[in-house]
Amino acid sequence: xxxxxxxxPIRGGDFHSAGEASSGMKKALSKxxxxxxxxxxxxxxxxxxxxxxxxxxxxxxxxVEIFADRVSIVIRxxxxxxxxxxxxxxxxxxxxxxxxxxxxxxxxxxxxxxxxNADDLTIDTRxxxxxxxxxxxxxxxxxxxxxxxxA
Amino acid sequence: xxxxxxxxxxxxxxxxxAKDMETEIRVACGADLMSDAMAFAxxxxxxxxxxxxxxxxxxxxxxxxxxVLVFVxxxxxxxxxxxxACEKGIxxxxxxxxxxxxxxxxxxxxxxxxxA
Ligand SMILES: Nc1ncnc2c1ncn2[C@@H]1O[C@H](COP(=O)(O)OP(=O)(O)OP(=O)(O)O)[C@@H](O)[C@H]1O
Ligand SMILES: [Mg+2]
Numbered sequence: 001x002x003x004x005x006x007x008x009p010i011r012g013g014d015f016h017s018a019g020e021a022s023s024g025m026k027k028a029l030s031k032x033x034x035x036x037x038x039x040x041x042x043x044x045x046x047x048x049x050x051x052x053x054x055x056x057x058x059x060x061x062x063x064v065e066i067f068a069d070r071v072s073i074v075i076r077x078x079x080x081x082x083x084x085x086x087x088x089x090x091x092x093x094x095x096x097x098x099x100x101x102x103x104x105x106x107x108x109x110x111x112x113x114x115x116x117n118a119d120d121l122t123i124d125t126r127x128x129x130x131x132x133x134x135x136x137x138x139x140x141x142x143x144x145x146x147x148x149x150x151a
Numbered sequence: 152x153x154x155x156x157x158x159x160x161x162x163x164x165x166x167x168x169a170k171d172m173e174t175e176i177r178v179a180c181g182a183d184l185m186s187d188a189m190a191f192a193x194x195x196x197x198x199x200x201x202x203x204x205x206x207x208x209x210x211x212x213x214x215x216x217x218x219v220l221v222f223v224x225x226x227x228x229x230x231x232x233x234x235x236a237c238e239k240g241i242x243x244x245x246x247x248x249x250x251x252x253x254x255x256x257x258x259x260x261x262x263x264x265x266x267a
Contacts, residue, residue: 015206051207103203103207104201105186
């Protein structure tokens with residue numbers, strides 16, 4: 001049964017459907033019985049990355065792989081890329097457009113929030129080509145429906 | 152403090168009831184910027200107060216496992232938002248109190264805010 005592989009499209013600039021991918025992942029993790037604190041960390045991290053793809057990059061896609069002891073989330077877009085990742089990672093740094101600010105985004109807290117909630121974060125970005133975030137969240141205990149390492 | 156007592160204190164209208172209106176509310180946060188709210192997602196926020204009204208507020212509450220959303224300053228969520236909150240099991244309240252007053256009333260009654 002595991003790993004479970006999920007894929008979701010992310011539509012650029014669409015504030016109505018934004019979050020549906022993260023919601024789908026959250027539902028899948030909860031159904032597998034993953035511990036709620038890990039579910040929350042994975043959901044918040046993925047949602048921030050999904051919103052970034054919607055706001056800053058014209059959309060993209062989400063690729064989720066759920067294992068017995070972890071979830072690996074890749075959010076890929078074909079947007080402008082991030083010229084200075086160090087700067088983008090700073091709390092408060094934001095280039096969010098007004099439309100995003102009106103929706104409650106643009107605090108410059110998204111990437112720091114992802115970092116805080118992920119056990120591992122890789123940012124692969126190229127100016128003019130796009131960005132891929134790989135977020136890893138480990139579960140404190142294996143998903144009960146999954147055979148544990150010793151089973 | 153019990154959720155039903157929060158409703159009385161805020162003179163709030165219940166738009167989506169919780170399964171258990173007696174549930175205990177201990178920790179709350181207030182934010183108009185969603186990523187600011189999510190910066191505190193590592194701790195348990197049972198209630199979130201906001202002056203922002205759009206679908207992403209519900210999504211944010213969903214991701215953070217917030218049980219109760221309070222719209223301040225008399226803001227009214229549209230039917231799509233109410234429907235999504237209902238589907239996600241998030242209780243929705245609406246109060247005419249502004250943000251500062253609503254937070255102050257709850258804080259005075261013993262509800263705590265939490266750092267990261
Ligand atoms: N996928 C992306 N493509 C291009 N630029 C990005 C992408 N993600 C982030 N950035 C850049 O990094 C900045 C910081 O991102 P971060 O998520 O921390 O804040 P924000 O999205 O601006 O606001 P918030 O997340 O608090 O709502 C963004 O303003 C943007 O300039
Ligand atoms: Mg962001």
